[in-house]
Amino acid sequence: MSKTTIRLTRFELEVMEELWGIGQGSVREVLEALPTRRRPAYTTVQTIVRRLEEKGAVEQVRKIGNAHIYRPRVSRKAAYRRLVDDFLDLFGGSARPLVAHLAESGKLSLEDLRQAEELLVGEPESA
């Protein structure tokens, strides 16, 4: 289990998602990249970015005017790994009951499973 990486909250993840998307950016750029529906106040994003920096999830790379430009320090993959690992703890740490639940509740199609299978075969690295 990769409990090494930083744990991100839901909104921190959304902010990171934008940063991963654009590579790097200012608070304002992140703000404007957020879907209109859930676009909070400027300072809210700012706070999140600050917390991300405290956690080491992002870093300042330079300034444009007096605005900081931030860049992710953790990969999307690592972040999701941590997220999923934490979630799996609720299922005893194993993915199987989770996938079983997904299948039972009709949230998975055969195609989904087949795609997963391909990924598995193509990348037989063990976790």
Next chain:
Amino acid sequence: MSKTTIRLTRFELEVMEELWGIGQGSVREVLEALPTRRRPAYTTVQTIVRRLEEKGAVEQVRKIGNAHIYRPRVSRKAAYRRLVDDFLDLFGGSARPLVAHLAESGKLSLEDLRQAEELLVGEPESA
């Protein structure tokens, strides 16, 4: 998405897990059913059970001595459905990226997928 059911926190889920296991029981029984490692104070369990009752996740069915006996009012399945649904929101609401991630990070075996496939075929109800 089943956002109808009650949302349970991690520890609430653990308590429910014990209640589902024994069918019904007192605070003390739940406490003692919890794995020794993460066994908190009696009153902690009591607080959680009270909150569960406020939420409608459990109900008092009778008293033994002066102790209440509680019974789940939501099924394990419904509870996990809600849990998973909320989690899936982080993946855009779809299970596919999650399963893909699991496959890529080696958390799934082919056997896991095959089992899921069987469940899928056996229960072709759509969500």
Next chain:
DNA sequence: GTGGCCCTACGACAGCCGTGGTAGCTTTTT
């Protein structure tokens, strides 16, 4: 150079959650 705008730094706050203490009533045990 100065007014206006933008950015930063910091503080605040409420809700949720895990955690447990206390007081007082009940049941059981001497």
Next chain:
DNA sequence: AAAAAGCTACCACGGCTGTCGTAGGGCCAC
């Protein structure tokens, strides 16, 4: 019946998260 043990009801509290406001400094256009 008096003491001991158990249970309930309620309160408290600190950490985390989402949310934002304010104060003050910097930059740009005029």
